[in-house]
Amino acid sequence: MFDHALAKYPSGSEERELLERIDEKRLPAHVAITMDGNGRWAKQRGLERNAGHSAGAEAAREVTEAAARLGIRFLTLFTFSSENWKRPPGEVQFLMDMLHENLLSRQALLTDNDIRLKIIGDLEGLPGKLRKKLMESEERSSGHKRMQVNLALNYGSRQEILRAVRAIVSARIAAGRIDEEVFSRHLYTAGCPDPDLLIRTSGERRISNFLLYQIAYSELYFTATLWPDFRAQQFFQAVIDYQGRERRFGNA
Numbered sequence: 001m002f003d004h005a006l007a008k009y010p011s012g013s014e015e016r017e018l019l020e021r022i023d024e025k026r027l028p029a030h031v032a033i034t035m036d037g038n039g040r041w042a043k044q045r046g047l048e049r050n051a052g053h054s055a056g057a058e059a060a061r062e063v064t065e066a067a068a069r070l071g072i073r074f075l076t077l078f079t080f081s082s083e084n085w086k087r088p089p090g091e092v093q094f095l096m097d098m099l100h101e102n103l104l105s106r107q108a109l110l111t112d113n114d115i116r117l118k119i120i121g122d123l124e125g126l127p128g129k130l131r132k133k134l135m136e137s138e139e140r141s142s143g144h145k146r147m148q149v150n151l152a153l154n155y156g157s158r159q160e161i162l163r164a165v166r167a168i169v170s171a172r173i174a175a176g177r178i179d180e181e182v183f184s185r186h187l188y189t190a191g192c193p194d195p196d197l198l199i200r201t202s203g204e205r206r207i208s209n210f211l212l213y214q215i216a217y218s219e220l221y222f223t224a225t226l227w228p229d230f231r232a233q234q235f236f237q238a239v240i241d242y243q244g245r246e247r248r249f250g251n252a
Contacts, residue, residue: 031074032211032218033063033199053091053098063235068115068146068147074147076120082156099130100129110149117141117151118150120160120189121160121188197219201230
């Protein structure tokens with residue numbers, strides 16, 4: 001089981017022991033993560049907030065690789081919300097620059113793991129240089145099949161829902177023809193199954209305008225671990241917790 005994943009972790013390591021507890025037949029097809037706690041992680045260490053964002057980017061890389069090895073088909077990472085523009089301009093600029101640099105330096109992550117990248121959110125609101133690189137990365141990875149990673153950038157779920165409603169109205173789709181399938185096709189996540197598991201780090205227990213429509217029946221997992229400390233081991237623990245639940249989808 002998970003031979004390709006087990007080979008990554010040495011015998012006796014906690015990651016390997018956790019992997020051996022995971023049922024490969026009951027994996028969540030889609031995991032969404034609110035990556036929260038970078039600033040607090042930095043503050044605890046007497047560092048600038050940007051140091052927390054850099055450490056958080058490394059956590060995202062490790063978790064993405066772990067999810068790919070495990071066999072997760074879709075991973076959605078809440079990277080930058082439409083509300084995050086309210087942060088200090090210097091911090092926002094650092095985040096935009098870091099995203100651009102990561103796209104330049106980590107193309108191998110997508111290629112080596114056969115990962116397709118998709119951006120969900122309002123691309124028009126992002127800096128032109130970053131927007132161009134995001135579109136290039138999407139195109140270059142479009143043929144990858146192992147896993148799809150959705151980066152939620154300049155994303156807000158209420159805005160996404162309003163955008164879908166406007167698109168349906170513009171298309172003049174008759175009211176009687178609008179059902180869940182039609183509505184889902186007009187969301188940013190069209191083509192993806194709804195998340196089976198939503199993870200939020202840092203101890204906060206809020207949804208924060210993330211995938212409000214899509215997580216109607218998702219299992220929610222909250223952890224006090226700050227995002228930069230959330231690595232493969234913690235990801236495997238979340239999957240194990242998910243597999244211990246009975247999903248009813250509204251049934252008694």
